[in-house]
Amino acid sequence: MSVTVVGAQGFIGGRLAQYLTAEGELPWTPTKGDPELLERDLGVLWYCAGTTADYDQRPFDTVDARACLVSEIISAGNFEWLIYCSSTRLYDGLSQIDVDESTPLVFNSADPRKVFDLSKALGENLTLARSEGRGVVARLSKVFNGHGGSPEFLSELLNKATLSREIILDSSPSTQRDYIHLDDAVASLIAIASGSGIYNVACGQLISNAEIAEIFKSEGWFVSFTGVAEMQPPPNVSVERLLDLGVTAKSVEDVIRDFLRGLKF
Numbered sequence: 361m362s363v364t365v366v367g368a369q370g371f372i373g374g375r376l377a378q379y380l381t382a383e384g385e386l387p388w389t390p391t392k393g394d395p396e397l398l399e400r401d402l403g404v405l406w407y408c409a410g411t412t413a414d415y416d417q418r419p420f421d422t423v424d425a426r427a428c429l430v431s432e433i434i435s436a437g438n439f440e441w442l443i444y445c446s447s448t449r450l451y452d453g454l455s456q457i458d459v460d461e462s463t464p465l466v467f468n469s470a471d472p473r474k475v476f477d478l479s480k481a482l483g484e485n486l487t488l489a490r491s492e493g494r495g496v497v498a499r500l501s502k503v504f505n506g507h508g509g510s511p512e513f514l515s516e517l518l519n520k521a522t523l524s525r526e527i528i529l530d531s532s533p534s535t536q537r538d539y540i541h542l543d544d545a546v547a548s549l550i551a552i553a554s555g556s557g558i559y560n561v562a563c564g565q566l567i568s569n570a571e572i573a574e575i576f577k578s579e580g581w582f583v584s585f586t587g588v589a590e591m592q593p594p595p596n597v598s599v600e601r602l603l604d605l606g607v608t609a610k611s612v613e614d615v616i617r618d619f620l621r622g623l624k625f
Contacts, residue, residue: 361403363380366405366433372503372545373408376406404441404443405433409430410426410445444484450465451465451594459596459597461559499597501560514539533569534570536567536594538565538597548561551607555601560601563599568593575613575616
C-alpha cells in the first residue's frame with residue numbers, strides 16, 4: 361500500500377515523513393500545487409498541511425490549506441485512509457474546565473481570528489462525514505521541539521536556552537497550554553491510523569509559563585516576562601482515547617530538564 365504525507369515540508373509533516381522513511385515506507389511527499397495529488401493512488405494519507413502562526417495575516421491561504429485542498433482530495437477519493445491533522449485550539453471557546461473528543465464545539469463566526477478554528481472544523485467535518493468512513497481526525501495540542509522548526513512558545517524558549525542563560529520573554533507568566541513533544545505527536549499520528557473518529561493528541565495536562573520558568577530556574581537559567589495580563593486557561597483535554605491505543609506522551613517537565621541538562625556552555 362502506498363503512503364502519502366501532505367505538508368511534509370512543514371514541522372510536523374516533515375518529521376512524520378522522516379519516521380516513515382526510516383521504517384521503510386518511502387512516503388510520497390507532494391509539494392503545493394502538484395496536480396498528481398488528485399490523480400494518483402495516495403494509499404494511507406496523512407494531511408498535515410496548513411498555515412500556523414501567520415494565519416491571521418493569511419486568512420484565505422488558511423482556508424485553502426485547511427479545508428479547500430482536503431475537500432478536493434476527499435472528492436477525488438483516491439485514498440485508502442485519511443488522517444487529518446486538526447488542533448485542540450478548537451476547544452478554546454468553551455467554558456468547561458475539562459473536555460473530550462465528544463464535547464460540542466462553539467465558535468463566534470463574526471470573529472476574524474476564528475478563521476483558524478472554523479477552517480479546521482470544516483476540514484474535520486469533511487474528513488469524518490464525507491470520506492465514506494475512511495477518515496480519522498487528530499486534534500494536536502502545542503507541538504514542540506528543542507531543535508528548531510516550530511514557531512510555538514516552548515520551542516522558541518528552548519532554542520533561546522541554547523544561546524543564553526538569561527531569557528526575557530514578551531509573554532505573560534499566567535498563560536497555560538498543553539504541550540506535546542514532536543516525537544510523541546508523530547507516534548500518535550501513526551497509532552491513530554488504525555483508529556476512528558477524533559483523537560486528542562496531547563499530554564492531557566496544562567502547564568503555565570511561570571511553571572516552565574521555574575523548571576529553567578532549577579537547571580540554572582533565569583527567565584523573566586514582560587507581559588502581565590492574567591490569561592484565562594483553555595480547557596484541559598482528555599487523552600483517554602490516545603492512551604487506549606498505547607500512546608503515552610512524555611511529561612513536559614522531563615523533556616525540558618533532559619534538554620537543558622544536555623546543553624553545554
